[in-house]
Amino acid sequence: MSEHTHVPKWAAICPHMGAAERSLLHVLFVLTETEPVCVIAPAQLRKVLYSGPVDIGEAPKRISSSGLMRLLRNLAALGQLTRPEGTALTFSSREATQERSVPMHVHRDLRHECETDPTSLSYTLARGWPSHTRPGAPSPPGESAIAP
Ligand SMILES: [Zn+2]
Numbered sequence: 442m443s444e445h446t447h448v449p450k451w452a453a454i455c456p457h458m459g460a461a462e463r464s465l466l467h468v469l470f471v472l473t474e475t476e477p478v479c480v481i482a483p484a485q486l487r488k489v490l491y492s493g494p495v496d497i498g499e500a501p502k503r504i505s506s507s508g509l510m511r512l513l514r515n516l517a518a519l520g521q522l523t524r525p526e527g528t529a530l531t532f533s534s535r536e537a538t539q540e541r542s543v544p545m546h547v548h549r550d551l552r553h554e555c556e557t558d559p560t561s562l563s564y565t566l567a568r569g570w571p572s573h574t575r576p577g578a579p580s581p582p583g584e585s586a587i588a589p
Pocket of ligand 1: 455456457458553554555556
């Protein structure tokens, strides 16, 4: 597996993403295995993103369009999604945005200030997160699709 196709370690442990953001980012990494830029409409992404698990044999619960837009905005705010030329990617709330294909650069390298040590997952597992919080640092998103 080349360096380009893997899902980076930081994405598994970054505390600034909820489980839903992680799923979306994983899908986007798969879509960009050969090219860092993909062109996709939010409506297409909704086909493979769920609001929670269902039992085997049940129909999947698709994520809502507003929920997906929130996830895309969160990943763009972290800098992991940008326009192909590197400028900020924004998503309008208008319904038409859902069907419109958007070129997005999916960044595998860490593009936001993150306490994770992406080179050493085992280090973090052994030592835990740093107990300090940066002054003025936003608290990580509290919501998650996974119940505690
Ligand atoms: Zn992070």
